Amino acid sequence: MTAIAVLGSTNMDLVAYVARAPGRGETVTGREFRTVPGGKGANQALAAARAGGEVVMIGAVGTDEYGSRLRTTLEHAGIDTDLLHTVAGPSGTAHVVVDDEGSNAIVVVPGANGTVTALGPGEHAAIAAAGLLLLQLELPLRVVTEAARAARSLGVRTILTPSPVQPLPAELLDAVDLLIPNEHEAAALSGYDDPHAAAQILLRQVPEVVITLGGKGCLYAARGGETVPFPAPEVTAVDTTGAGDTFVGTLAVALGEGRAVPEALAWASSAAALCVQRPGASSSMPYRSEIDAA
Secondary structure, eight states, X not given: OOEEEEEOOOEEEEEEEESSOOOTTOOOOEEEEXXXXXXXXXXXXXXXXXTTOEEXXXXXXXXXXXXXXXXXXXXXXXOBOTTEEEOSSOOEXXXXXXXXXXXEEEEEEOGGGGGOOSOOHHHHXXXXXXXXXXXXXXXXHHHHHHHHHHHHHHTOEEEEOOOXXXXXXXXXXXXXXXXXXXXXXXXXXXXXXXXXXXXXXXXXXXXXXXXXXXXXXXXXXXXXXXXXXXXXXXXXXXXXXXXXXXXXXXXHHHHHTTOOHHHHHHHHHHHHHHHHTSSSSGGGOOOHHHHHHO
């Protein structure tokens, strides 16, 4: 079983389903509202656990009802939450609008996530015991950088999802082994809209890059090699929320099991394709048996 440490956010997703997302200053009527446990960190942890990984979650929740529900959701998936600290105040929330085409727009309010600013001895020990460390950017950048540097010093492979996208310091990128942006994040980080060109620019900063392209699949590139496209299964998307995190969490398990990159990417793409055919983020993530069957 793959040991994976996830340092990241836990949010309650407040999801409104609409025929068409509102423009600026506009009000539209939704057809449904749901509260779904999420956050990029928690989503990746759940995806990895359901795919067969042994996962420890590092982060924080608040003292509100959302915090209790977020912790319970992770624990029911078999995730170690000993390092998911409870802090006074509200938990993080993500306010999501999903339209009839399955596209989404999201506003994240950090809440308790903003209190995670440094690692303690327990966090260092959890990273040292892991085979992989998953990072995103919904926690303060300084703790993400600290964790990546700790993992590098310990010989732990680090995967970074640069979302929400922002300028990244060299000291963080120097400690990242695999960068997984979507095409918009890759463009913002590289200055190039073309994903092939963006990948080559990003390889100047990290050894490996996977750029996700939604329904078109993904591109893989490593230093010294060509950029290789991998198509995604053709499916009808219901809700794309959580698809990227499903891809990353599942890919981490596959790589941790020593699978070759093409096989690992195909497996993760199958998981993401299953995810987008269901509503919600964490609630739509597939289990290992479903991924294998797909």
